[in-house]
Amino acid sequence: MNPRRTITGFSNPTVKLLRSLRDKKHRKREGKFLAEGLRLLTDARESGRLPEMLVMALGRDEHPLLSALEAAVVAAGGSVIETEAEILAKITGKDNPQAVAGVFAEFDTGLAALDRSRAPIWLVAQALRDPGNLGTMLRTGDAVGAGGLILLDDCADPFSVEAVRASMGAIFTQQVVQARWDEFHAWLRGGPGQLVAASLREARPYRGAPYAAPCFVMVGNESRGLPEDYEMACDLRVTMPMKGRADSLNAAVAGAVLAYEVLAALDPAAT
Amino acid sequence: MNPRRTITGFSNPTVKLLRSLRDKKHRKREGKFLAEGLRLLTDARESGRLPEMLVMALGRDEHPLLSALEAAVVAAGGSVIETEAEILAKITGKDNPQAVAGVFAEFDTGLAALDRSRAPIWLVAQALRDPGNLGTMLRTGDAVGAGGLILLDDCADPFSVEAVRASMGAIFTQQVVQARWDEFHAWLRGGPGQLVAASLREARPYRGAPYAAPCFVMVGNESRGLPEDYEMACDLRVTMPMKGRADSLNAAVAGAVLAYEVLAALDPAAT
Numbered sequence: 286m287n288p289r290r291t292i293t294g295f296s297n298p299t300v301k302l303l304r305s306l307r308d309k310k311h312r313k314r315e316g317k318f319l320a321e322g323l324r325l326l327t328d329a330r331e332s333g334r335l336p337e338m339l340v341m342a343l344g345r346d347e348h349p350l351l352s353a354l355e356a357a358v359v360a361a362g363g364s365v366i367e368t369e370a371e372i373l374a375k376i377t378g379k380d381n382p383q384a385v386a387g388v389f390a391e392f393d394t395g396l397a398a399l400d401r402s403r404a405p406i407w408l409v410a411q412a413l414r415d416p417g418n419l420g421t422m423l424r425t426g427d428a429v430g431a432g433g434l435i436l437l438d439d440c441a442d443p444f445s446v447e448a449v450r451a452s453m454g455a456i457f458t459q460q461v462v463q464a465r466w467d468e469f470h471a472w473l474r475g476g477p478g479q480l481v482a483a484s485l486r487e488a489r490p491y492r493g494a495p496y497a498a499p500c501f502v503m504v505g506n507e508s509r510g511l512p513e514d515y516e517m518a519c520d521l522r523v524t525m526p527m528k529g530r531a532d533s534l535n536a537a538v539a540g541a542v543l544a545y546e547v548l549a550a551l552d553p554a555a556t
Numbered sequence: 557m558n559p560r561r562t563i564t565g566f567s568n569p570t571v572k573l574l575r576s577l578r579d580k581k582h583r584k585r586e587g588k589f590l591a592e593g594l595r596l597l598t599d600a601r602e603s604g605r606l607p608e609m610l611v612m613a614l615g616r617d618e619h620p621l622l623s624a625l626e627a628a629v630v631a632a633g634g635s636v637i638e639t640e641a642e643i644l645a646k647i648t649g650k651d652n653p654q655a656v657a658g659v660f661a662e663f664d665t666g667l668a669a670l671d672r673s674r675a676p677i678w679l680v681a682q683a684l685r686d687p688g689n690l691g692t693m694l695r696t697g698d699a700v701g702a703g704g705l706i707l708l709d710d711c712a713d714p715f716s717v718e719a720v721r722a723s724m725g726a727i728f729t730q731q732v733v734q735a736r737w738d739e740f741h742a743w744l745r746g747g748p749g750q751l752v753a754a755s756l757r758e759a760r761p762y763r764g765a766p767y768a769a770p771c772f773v774m775v776g777n778e779s780r781g782l783p784e785d786y787e788m789a790c791d792l793r794v795t796m797p798m799k800g801r802a803d804s805l806n807a808a809v810a811g812a813v814l815a816y817e818v819l820a821a822l823d824p825a826a827t
Contacts, residue, residue, distance in 0.1 A: 328801060331801070332801065417688060421806045421809060424802060424805065424806055424809075425805060425806070425809055426800075427799075427800030427801060427802050428796070428797070428798050428799065428800055428802060428805055429797070429799060429800075430797075430799030430800060451806070453802055453804075454801060454802060455800065455801075455802060458800055458801050490827055491827070492820055492827045525699070525816065525827075526699070526700070526701075526816075526819060526823075526826045526827050527699050528698075528699065528700060528701030528819075528826060529697075529698030529699055529700075529701060529726065529729055530599060530602070530603065530698060530725060530726075530729050531695060531698050531699060531724055531725060531726060533724075534695065534696060534699055534812070535692045535695055535696070535722070535808070535812075537806070537808075537809060538692060538695075538696055538808060538809055538812040541805070541806075541809040541812060541813055542812055542813055542816045545796065545797075545813045548797060548799075549763055552797075555797045555799060556761055556762070556763045556796075556797050
């Protein structure tokens with residue numbers, strides 16, 4: 286009746302496996318990723334995603350949401366593990382770990398399975414290198430009612446601990462697709478869809494631009510921005526005011542300012 | 557005529573001093589901070605800020621901007637040091653260091669010296685813990701033509717390597733003030749100024765809200781948001797649409813979406 290298992294010691298194979306999930310190579314090999322914290326795991330549960338394995342700190346405070354989470358994991362046939370707080374800290378790589386972490390199966394929606402009519406806004410990021418920016422874009426996507434985030438070319442791993450943390454649960458509600466540009470561009474042109482990018486090339490002001498659903502809001506790499514041919518393939522290039530010395534915004538910030546503008550245009554009642 | 561000095565070895569006292577500047581305690585004691593990269597240092601120079609000490613990698617590629625920088629530092633009586641690339645990497649804490657770094661005197665404008673009429677927008681952050689978010693807010697402030705960033709209560713250090721890097725040069729163009737809330741609030745009410753925060757409490761939609769210059773756009777701590785009494789002290793509380801599961805945006809993102817809305821209201825010609 287009690288499916289909990291207690292593990293201890295840094296050399297325990299399960300502890301080693303869990304720690305290895307902080308590393309991209311091991312995540313890919315196992316097809317699993319880590320998420321930590323009761324709030325994040327509760328968001329996951331309420332979004333219909335349960336961890337295959339729940340790891341709880343010994344000596345934790347009880348919480349009704351934690352009990353609900355454990356019951357759901359057990360009912361779904363998952364495993365529940367208890368371990369020392371310091372081992373949990375090593376697993377999550379945080380000095381002050383939250384009292385619970387979960388191991389989830391990675392999910393990836395192929396482009397072919399993406400239903401573009403499901404949402405008026407989609408976010409697209411090209412060669413985004415910072416996992417914090419990536420997670421922040423997922424979080425913004427959730428806020429503007431986007432359908433998901435399409436990651437082009439070599440982006441940071443959306444299943445890294447940093448990206449999952451920065452997403453604040455949106456990793457579980459937003460669809461995440463990884464694709465090459467050629468593949469994405471062919472898919473995009475196979476149906477309705479407006480591709481929009483912030484650009485300095487032949488761009489019009491971002492406010493009042495003729496946004497249309499489904500609108501794909503694309504941002505580029507943190508250092509280099511978007512390749513010129515990607516920008517030129519856009520249906521709409523828009524520019525945000527830059528009143529200071531800098532000629533660009535942080536990628537996640539640019540995506541958010543633009544996405545909120547698109548939301549205001551497509552769904553004025555929401556704003 | 558050649559004021560360059562070559563230093564070598566991790567135990568060299570200057571190397572030790574430079575490395576210690578990655579640590580907040582040592583920055584405060586020395587009153588100095590590090591910035592790296594030719595672009596950042598050129599931004600600084602063009603904004604009238606020169607490093608007291610310029611550190612260049614041996615074997616670097618020559619560049620006219622680097623020569624201009626070195627000449628300016630020498631002319632201003634600063635010192636120029638050459639060292640191995642691997643030592644520069646240890647100093648900046650980056651695996652792939654750029655070929656140049658500079659040591660600057662920290663600057664801090666007290667509230668009393670702040671001329672609020674100098675800009676229509678000012679950003680305010682309360683207990684912002686993430687140096688990346690702080691640097692991103694400086695960068696956004698530069699973009700919207702803000703006068704500066706006012707840091708309330710216990711924020712991350714704006715002079716940390718991470719914040720300086722994320723600011724993309726805006727640390728040299730934006731005024732940075734550190735103050736306690738009571739101090740700030742008293743100063744604010746001593747002159748014209750509208751305090752605005754994103755809030756869920758008795759808030760109105762952020763679009764079309766009656767923003768007025770000088771407008772102080774305030775965001776709160778990444779986990780806890782703003783204290784209730786800070787929000788209630790605002791002249792205007794606004795809310796952004798949250799169409800998903802989450803009830804908040806990343807702090808730097810929220811500040812940026814709001815700041816661009818304020819810019820559009822106060823300076824429609826700019827957008």
